[in-house]
Amino acid sequence: MTTYLARRLLYSVFVLFGVSLLVFFLVRLAGDPTALMLPLDATQADEERIRRAYGFDRPVPIQYLDFLTGAVQGDLGTSIRHQQSALGMVLARFPATLQLLAASLGVALIVAIPLGILSALHPDSWIDRFGVTLALVGQAFPNFLLGLVLIMLFSVHLGWLPSSGRGSAAHLILPAVTLGTAAAAFLNRLLRSSLLEVLSSDYVRTAHAKGRSRTAAVFHHALRNAAIPVLTVLGLQILQLVGGAIVTETVFAYPGAGLLLVQSLGNLDFPIVQAFVLVVAVAVAFVNLVIDLLYGLIDPRIQFS
Amino acid sequence: MSVTAVAERRSIVRLLRGVRARPLSTVAFAFVLLVVAAAIFAPALAPHDPTDQSLRTRLLPPVPMAGSDPAHPWGTDPLGRDLYSRVLYGARISLVVGLGAVALQALLGVTIGLVAGFYRGWIDQLAMRIADVQQSVPFLVIVVAVAAVIGPSLRNIVLVLGITGWVTYGRVVRAQVLSLSGQEYVSAARALGVGDGRLMVRHLLPNLVAPITVIATLTVSAMILVEASLSFLGLGVPPPTPTWGGMVAGGRNYLADAPWVSLVPGFAIFSTVLAINLVGDALREALDPSLRG
Numbered sequence: 001m002t003t004y005l006a007r008r009l010l011y012s013v014f015v016l017f018g019v020s021l022l023v024f025f026l027v028r029l030a031g032d033p034t035a036l037m038l039p040l041d042a043t044q045a046d047e048e049r050i051r052r053a054y055g056f057d058r059p060v061p062i063q064y065l066d067f068l069t070g071a072v073q074g075d076l077g078t079s080i081r082h083q084q085s086a087l088g089m090v091l092a093r094f095p096a097t098l099q100l101l102a103a104s105l106g107v108a109l110i111v112a113i114p115l116g117i118l119s120a121l122h123p124d125s126w127i128d129r130f131g132v133t134l135a136l137v138g139q140a141f142p143n144f145l146l147g148l149v150l151i152m153l154f155s156v157h158l159g160w161l162p163s164s165g166r167g168s169a170a171h172l173i174l175p176a177v178t179l180g181t182a183a184a185a186f187l188n189r190l191l192r193s194s195l196l197e198v199l200s201s202d203y204v205r206t207a208h209a210k211g212r213s214r215t216a217a218v219f220h221h222a223l224r225n226a227a228i229p230v231l232t233v234l235g236l237q238i239l240q241l242v243g244g245a246i247v248t249e250t251v252f253a254y255p256g257a258g259l260l261l262v263q264s265l266g267n268l269d270f271p272i273v274q275a276f277v278l279v280v281a282v283a284v285a286f287v288n289l290v291i292d293l294l295y296g297l298i299d300p301r302i303q304f305s
Numbered sequence: 306m307s308v309t310a311v312a313e314r315r316s317i318v319r320l321l322r323g324v325r326a327r328p329l330s331t332v333a334f335a336f337v338l339l340v341v342a343a344a345i346f347a348p349a350l351a352p353h354d355p356t357d358q359s360l361r362t363r364l365l366p367p368v369p370m371a372g373s374d375p376a377h378p379w380g381t382d383p384l385g386r387d388l389y390s391r392v393l394y395g396a397r398i399s400l401v402v403g404l405g406a407v408a409l410q411a412l413l414g415v416t417i418g419l420v421a422g423f424y425r426g427w428i429d430q431l432a433m434r435i436a437d438v439q440q441s442v443p444f445l446v447i448v449v450a451v452a453a454v455i456g457p458s459l460r461n462i463v464l465v466l467g468i469t470g471w472v473t474y475g476r477v478v479r480a481q482v483l484s485l486s487g488q489e490y491v492s493a494a495r496a497l498g499v500g501d502g503r504l505m506v507r508h509l510l511p512n513l514v515a516p517i518t519v520i521a522t523l524t525v526s527a528m529i530l531v532e533a534s535l536s537f538l539g540l541g542v543p544p545p546t547p548t549w550g551g552m553v554a555g556g557r558n559y560l561a562d563a564p565w566v567s568l569v570p571g572f573a574i575f576s577t578v579l580a581i582n583l584v585g586d587a588l589r590e591a592l593d594p595s596l597r598g
Contacts, residue, residue: 018438022447029454140579142530144537145553145571148560156561243445247534251557261446262538265453273450281441288441 008292012285019281023274024067028060033270071278077271079264086271090257090279096166097256100179100249101241103172107180108187108237115184116191117218120199131188138185143244147178147251164253171254179248183237190233194226201225227298235291242280322591330587333580340577344396351390352376356545359385364563380565382555388569391547395570398541398548399577402462402532403525409467411521414474415513419505421475422482429479436472444469448531452540459542462535466528473520481513515592522585526578533574549574 027033034051042050051057054077055066070076076087111134119128154174155163162171198204199214199222207217246258253259257276264272325331343350359381366373367380367388379389421429439447451465485491486509494508535541536550544551549570556566 014434015437015441018434019441022438022442026450026454029451136579136582140526140575140582142533142537142550142553142571142574142578144534144550145567145575148553148557148567148571152560152564239440239443243443246445246449247538250538261449265449265538265540268453270454273453277442277446277450280443280446284441284443 005293008289012289015285016278016281019278020068020071021064023277024064026277027270027274076275076278079269079272081264081267081269086275087279089260089272090275093255093257093260094279096254097242097245097249097258100172100175100245100254100256101238103176104178104180104183104241104245104248105238107176108183111180111184112187112191115188116195117223119188119192120195121214121218123196128192131192135185135189138181141181143178143182144247144251146181147174147248150174150178151251166255175248175252175254178251179241179244182244183241187230187233187237191226191230194229195222198222198225224298228295231291231294231298235288238287239284242284326591327587330583333583333587336576336580337584340396340580341400343393344400347390347393347397351387351393353387353390355386355391355394355547357386361385362387364559364566366563367565367569370565379569380563382552382566383559383563386547388552388565391552392549392570392573395547395549395552395573396577398459398536398546399529399532399574401459402466402542403529405463406466406470406528406532407521407525409463410470410524411474411517413468414471415478415510415517417471418475418478419482419509422479423486423501423505423509425483432475433479436475439469439472445531445534449535449538449540452535457535457540457543459546462532462541466531470524470528473524474517477516477520478513481516482509485509485512519585519589519592522581522588526581526585529574529578529581 033054034047034056038047038050055063058066074087075085078084079086079089082089115127115131115134119125119131122128151163151174154161161174162168163174165171195218199218204217204221207221208214212220242258245256246261248254249256249258250262257279261273261276264270264276362374362377362381362385364383364385365377365381368375368378370380373380377387377389379387379392381387382391417432421432447469448465451469452462455461455465491504491508494504499508532541532548533550533553536548537554539551539554541550542548552570553567553574556563556568556570559566
């Protein structure tokens with residue numbers, strides 16, 4: 001277990017190293033990054049000053065080493081627009097984004113788990129067909145459009161929920177539903193097919209033959225086994241949710257890290273973009289590690305080696 | 306005709322039969338063809354120039370709503386531009402980005418997957434580790450960041466989506482090649498002196514046509530959604546070129562009084578993506594009957 005954990009951590013460090021390279025070269029894709037950081041009316045002297053201040057006058061490998069050394073020490077540069085620590089700004093907005101992600105995942109699971117179970121217990125019933133329809137519609141409906149439709153219905157016409165900002169639980173409902181719908185649509189189908197497969201296995205049939213109802217078999221035997229593929233996909237879904245959060249936060253003017261990213265892209269404030277990508281990569285690596293360890297909890301037969 | 310060409314043709318025929326087997330996917334397929342036709346013939350079909358502004362025709366509702374104008378069947382936007390014409394022209398951007406990005410992704414992913422799976426060793430390790438790194442950051446985050454750095458234009462959007470999206474193809478092709486490499490016909494071809502390149506292209510690739518077709522269909526719709534999101538965020542093809550995502554964003558401030566400005570292009574995105582997904586699902590089922598049910 002300890003060896004596994006050590007190897008797994010080493011792998012995460014490797015991936016983060018790769019992401020740091022990606023982020024470093026990202027800003028240099030368009031050539032000289034100085035041009036991206038200057039206002040339109042900048043003089044030659046301004047250009048020189050920026051180039052020296054950010055070390056762009058030095059050889060690229062040295063620049064990367066500087067960047068990496070800074071990154072390890074938690075220094076990802078200063079926001080060009082706000083003149084504050086880029087990492088500090090992203091981290092300050094991150095709790096809001098995490099709250100939104102947790103709420104969306106909550107929405108997704110609250111819808112997907114009962115719907116997936118009922119669909120598997122009653123294949124081809126109306127609830128199963130509802131699940132299919134939700135899956136098709138949920139995956140084709142762009143989340144920004146869903147957000148706007150929800151604002152139109154619940155904020156503009158009914159006046160029940162706030163259309164933007166953050167503060168109360170009510171502020172979280174519409175963004176969480178917007179972001180969670182596609183995940184709910186996908187997870188409910190996955191849980192259904194995964195459950196159907198487990199339900200046709202020998203031990204469930206035996207439990208059934210011994211007099212257990214199909215529902216009891218689902219809750220006592222099948223659900224735990226069907227959770228494994230769902231858990232695997234959950235890691236990828238969280239990645240998707242983070243991408244979706246950028247759009248959702250923009251639609252609802254929700255002051256999270258995603259909105260900060262979009263504003264920074266508009267201002268070409270690249271230190272913040274770099275900090276955002278690295279923070280997300282660290283968070284994703286952590287979530288994947290937790291998911292890996294959860295496998296063992298759900299299914300003790302899974303050995304970490 | 307070579308044996309591989311026959312196999313290739315058979316698998317495509319089987320895929321098309323799969324689409325025809327379900328009435329819903331036939332309708333969806335017809336709808337996709339309609340969207341393609343709309344995009345190709347937009348200049349002939351559009352009653353107005355998509356960028357023509359007129360203050361007199363601002364925010365006209367679509368037919369049959371009260372106050373609508375038959376000259377603008379789907380209504381107009383805050384600048385008085387005809388939504389029907391803009392949706393037709395917007396289809397061009399969506400389809401060019403969707404198809405262009407997918408073609409590039411498939412080309413890159415299939416090449417990398419073939420080479421990685423065939424040669425294994427360090428090439429395989431390198432390719433898969435690059436894939437790991439790419440998949441540790443949300444796709445949309447990479448795409449918006451790169452699009453902002455290199456500047457938004459149609460060519461750049463296709464390039465960004467194409468280059469960053471190869472991973473799914475790469476992984477699937479690699480896994481298939483790994484399993485195919487152990488088969489007898491591959492060893493036989495090798496024993497007969499067939500070179501590496503020919504072995505990959507003439508013997509392995511034809512077996513990959515079906516799975517690649519399915520992934521490609523499903524990723525076209527995903528790319529259309531990503532392009533729409535980029536345009537919605539203002540990072541897509543810049544105005545005045547009409548894009549569906551940009552049109553939805555343009556209606557954001559008029560939701561209370563003129564919701565159609567956002568809903569009309571939004572419905573275009575939704576129905577196109579839904580139709581492509583239905584076709585993709587039918588293709589997938591035709592390919593893998595075990596998925597049925």
